[in-house]
Amino acid sequence: INHTLEALWADTNDIRAEGGVAIAKGLACNTGLSELHLDGNSIGLRGAQSMGKCLEKNKILKRLCLDDNDIGSWGAKALAAGLCQNNTLATINLADNNIENEGARALYFTVKSFNSSIISICLNKNDIEDSLRLKMNLKLEMHKKSQVQGVQGSEEKNRNKKSCSFPRQAQGLTRLIPQQSLLRCNPMPSSRSRSKTNAEGKANSLNATRRKWYEKRIAEGRSIMQDTMASKRCASSVPLEYLEHCTDNFSDKRIKGKGSCGEVYLATDNLLRRKFVVKKLKLNACSRSDEESLLQAKASFQREIEVFSRFQHRNIPRLFAYFLSSNIRGSQCLVFEYASNGSLQSFLEDDTKRAKLTWTVRIQIAHDVARALQCMHLGEGGQVCYHMDVNPSNVCLKKDFTAMLTDCGSSKLAPADDSSMTMSMMHTFGAKMRGTRGYICPEYAENIVLGREDAFCSSCDIFSLGIVLIDIFTGKLQMSEVDGKQVNHFDSYSLDGGSRKVLKAYTDPLAGKWRERHQDEFSALALRMITRRNDKRPNICQVTSKLRSLSSSAKPWSHDKRNTVCYMFSDPLVWKDSTGMHPCSPRLDYYRELSLLKSAIHESSRDIKVEVGAASWQNLQEQARERCGCLHISCHGLPPAHILLEDEVGGAYWITANKLSEMLRPFPEPFEFVFVVRRKTGIAFH
Template identity: 40%
Template sequence: ILTTEKSNRILTTEKCNPIVAVAFVAKVMEKAAKAFTEKDNQLSAVHAGRKVMRMAIETPNFEPVQIPLKYIEQSTKDFSDERRLGEGSFSWVFEGKDNVIQRKFAVKLMKLRFHAEIEIAEARRTFEREIVTLKYFSHPNIARLYAYHLDQDLHGTHCLVYELASLGSLDQILRNKSQRGRLDWTKRIGVALDVARALQYMHSGKGGQICFHRDVKSSNICLKRNHSALLIDCGIAKMIPLDESEATMTVMESAGNGLRGTPGYICPTFSRRQKHYGSANEVFSLGIVFAELFTGFLQNEDIDGEEIDLFERYSGDGIEKLDLVSAADECAGQWDTGAKKAFADLTFRCIGLHPKSRPRVNEIVERLEKLASQARPWSVGERNSITVLSSAPLVYFDDEGVHPISMMPHFALERDTLSRCIQESNRDIELIFDVATD
């Protein structure tokens, strides 16, 4: 006796041909097997994705690899609105969460609303360029790319999976007065230093190639829970091989590429001539970010019907030429007088009209390191020690509680994580690793 799924009719061998009955049974079994196989494949894809993410997060210098789309869809609840963190010109950003490995991450999903084929192709190339760029560079202040999913079909789903900075982007923080108040002047100097260090690393060629980010702005800087900064969105970055000539290493021909970057953050001399792009152009963009940190105003922000232009307001070459020192954001708290003047002076030099008058990135880092040491309640020369007992995994804290850095004791990962924390704190701390005896 056979029961059909749709009509619930009972078929007996008296009412149907045996051959038909056998064919019917075979079809039902084939359908069930197909459904089971599909579900099994989905589970396998999720498990494979989880394995990739665990390795990517726990392994220093892990090279990003392709990850199953099913895993990304599950971790973002099929890219639901409740998981959406923000959006850009080419993409949306979602929060991904894996409760099994107790990790969160950011997922950038390429928009497919472009009508022209050339626009879709350009968006895809932007994703590919970002993957290549981040494979070369590994730095505490550059957001790590864990994995990616690029569909073979140009109109398919394309995603990048990143390290998540839980406090969000710098522009969002400065736009919110309550959050801005928690970013006091010492933390703002720390953010400025972190971004400068990221650019110093990219410009130095330590990743094997010299690289210009080309879109440094507050919305491309995200803050972690400890207020350390990550530079994100390297989609229009330009890399130059180290074996190129000196002129090519320091100057990038932009003809044919169009004007890249965000208006207001682009060096005025570059936007007018559109010929060469080098370190000095990147320093101007960095200077605008410094001005945002110092004043609390956002570049291009509309206030009372007037669009803010920090270059025109505070640069010696601008129209208004207002005093930058007196424009310090009150939400940043009571500045140290010397640090306040020094940071304002550095910002003023960075946003000067003439590229040759701007400081080099190395000088910016040196000056900010000095300011950061003065902004701390301890002496840089003071030496402390931490003894690490390796009987149990190190843990980290977030809103949901305490989580291990790795599921098992992992000496290399714990050592590198602690070393990074010490480097970010600017403290002179000696690490001593030992084995627990109990």
């Protein structure tokens, strides 16, 4: 057994699961190795399980790198179980491992309740919620501070034990040096050099003061953002210095797009490990003498704060913070949630990106935008609100293509008790028409021309959304140039237009082949939404209901979910009694059951995909919503006739089979078949 090797780098050696298991067995009895790198070796779930058992025994290892090993959430939970009994490992790298929220929650629960030695867990390139990352980072920072304080305390004790007097020999040598020699070695500076030194000292002192003040403002802004992101509190004012720090002083390289009255910058806080966008008022759009335009732009920003602060909805980007200068020509900034895929317009303009939008994804995007408008029109934020500028540039897509409706700067608020009465929050635009050319309701445009200022109503947003639906359906943007001709969906397809083309015949070939029923109903809905008369259009609830039905029924026919078996397991980290929480020991091994399932599928020679995840209510909802073909749940067998589901913090709770059926009833035909295995009782039911 080797006791002298302190660090081992074995990156990208393709050792796979067998090699990972062998290394873990050797590491369990090793007393010298403190650093191990196994990046990019595809050790998978089996390797991660062996590493978890090894960490229970090893008390020497301080740094472990396992990035790009495809261990998944199940592997992360196995490592978390091992860390419950380990108090020496300080750093673990799990980047790019297909770890989802369940695995991250297990690691967080371990760090929170059992392990105090970990000060760094890298989970980059994993699909994990930002709020969960933030809680993890905060807990690790607390571990780090407590360890630093412990080291400082021990050092101070050691210093107090030592004598502070000079050695006698050194004192004797000092007395032997004549005073003249000291003067020759350190001559008195001249008056000019003294004044120069004083000036430099004052400048350095001033710079140090400014730097300290600047760092204090950055820390203040970071604290505000941290509190806002971790909770559902309303947006707060944040120092401008913090925003400058996160955007590299609003560098042009950080520009992600341009809104109606501002530029959008990508901001990064490396300490919080978060990205967000900052929308800054664009002063160069207004002439220096145009005070009215500046007032209008600032009023738009204030209106946007008013609107966004009212809503907490998954399809409306969250407003984290803002900065409004008292000076009209000063900086005005809004800080929003970041959507990494950019705008819908950027996808429709690019053939390569547009091909990623299959017809099922396009229906889901349309449904998401409709849900955002429904939230605004029904006054779920406390007051009825109209967007007034629905177009593809104001629809942003997250990593999973969830759509969010942005840019409420031109929005109108209406009293919730009377939706026919509209009231502009800021009367700075007068009778100026609001919206984007081509997406503006014709009747609204005519009323503005006739001087009817308060002519906007909910059906005007419905018209704009209908044009967006046709953009999505045809893959061609309204008012764009195609073959030398300008695209005009209203004139081409509407019954009130001039051409009256059949919309169904103009589907985007890059979206794939639509199911005929979905193609007919989606195109018919879009045409109803762009009729000239307001009273002939459907309301937002009817639009949302129809799109929800189309989206739900389209998913089982998609290639991804049509032939999918979702294997869910319940494997809680702890159990609870009157004395507190305790680690589960021995833990159940689900690997064999999963292997048998995969072997059976392989022997059937059928194209069936297997997805693995924890048996939590959140996962059940997601799979039911996506109408997965088959659900396989494997769980503990006690108490009898109950199913064990995991909660969000590593614990568990039990439900009956009837309760499970009741919980899934709101989803239309969620699964073709559900099979439940209850372990340790020999009982199975479906």
